[in-house]
Amino acid sequence: MIIWWLTLLGLCLNLNLGLALQVPQHNCEKYFSYYKESDGAYIGVFTAPRAGVNSLEWEVVFNAHGTGQAATVGSLQPYPSKDSAFEKIRNGERGQVFVRFQNFGDELPKLIRAEFNDELLCRNDEYDAPSSTMTRRQSMSTSTPITQIAAPRETAVPRFIQNTPKAAPRDRVVFQSGFLDLSPPSQHSSNPFLNRNIPRIESDFEECGVEGFAPLQIGGDLVTRGQYPWLAALYEGSSTATYKCVVSVISKRTVITAAHCIYGKEANQLWVYLGRHDRNENPENGASLVSVSRVITPSAYEGSPVPDADVGLLVLNAAMEYTKYIQPLCLWSSNMGLPPNEGDSGAVAGWGYDRSAQKTRFPKTVSVRLVPRDQCLKEMKRAEDFITRRTVCAGNSESHGPCFGDSGSALMVLRNNRWYIRGVVSLSPRQGDICDLSKYVIYCDVAKHIDWVRQNMVI
Structure with a gap:
């Protein structure tokens, strides 16, 4: 059973998108999110409901209080760039587009309708008059055959020494000499950490918060493999890495944890073990160890023991592939x-x-x-x-x-x-x-x- 303690375990910070900025409520979280860019600008990102689609047609409608708001919402554009968006589509991933919000004052426009390939994804009520409505459309298609990539291209994942797992200390994983194995994925068909060998799931199962099978034991505390597919483990180290904390998958590039687990840490010393279950099994079949590119904690968190800002995010170097063991919360x-x-x-x-x-x-x-x-x-x-x-x-x-x-x-x-x-x-x-x-x-x-x-x- 799990137990608890009065030592640092997690903090949170309430940072609004702006001091007086209001973020409208909507019921389209699966396909749309508001984001703030590094330059302070605000955008809205739409994600296609399915992967493996090479022709994408979007129609989205926003609503804002008052009139004269035609310039509030920019045109729909491929996200994060045209080249990157089309590469994702060709690789069989879900396509994305975004809009940029300009001169929004103290409130972002509200999404009231989103359609993808003539399919209604969501709708919300309009504001009472006076209000302005802005419709934006975008079509994207490629004739290049869609392929499912074997492993993310951003970076290779560490490869473990196949003949040493049993000798490794508990809660530690040992990396191959040279730290990163950068040879082509095709040469490592036996490497269980490459996404190629992880069981795939159909795109209609790529939904958040879906629990897997649970043990048939009343009052028990066992977790079966894949029961909580967002459950992942955080390791720290270089040639030898040690288990530190629990993290949870919230997107293909981001996991969430406590700030005290990652505050002041170097990204190149942190590793996320996706699909982790048996801590004594190294490597673990169906799991994937990926490196970290960014460590993000709230500006108000400075190692304080007060659990008021103890939340943190880790951005991964490589986009994960959802499987029956790896899915978002x-x-x-x-x-x-x-x-x-x-x-x-x-x-x-x-x-x-x-x-x-x-x-x-x-x-x-x-x-x-x-x-x-x-x-x-x-x-x-x-x-x-x-x-x-x-x-x-x-x-x-x-x-x-x-x-x-x-x-x-x-x-x-x-x-x-x-x-x-x-x-x-x-x-x-x-x-x-x-x-x-x-x-x-x-x-x-x-x-x-x-x-x-x-x-x-x-x-």
């Missing part, structure tokens, strides 16, 4: 709402210590219930400095929960049969070498800081 949306008295049931999974303060080989999960902030403050008076409006508390009546090694784990909430990330593991009362799980665990409330996540993640 859903992001909280602004229109989902938070129960006034909490009460949501959630789940947490990871490779943390067990009751005997021993490391676990396989991931375990526990069910928890979220409680109101006032209740958390009342029962944990000594932790009042750590319980803020940007944190959430949750506990288990049987004193089960996450502990050392579970830092960065997602607090997952089930909505409409899909798992959404509500928080990340932050703090817990400590009890000797383990954690006092008779009290509540404090999480960074990602739902309160979803704008920061969306504007900093890479899709």
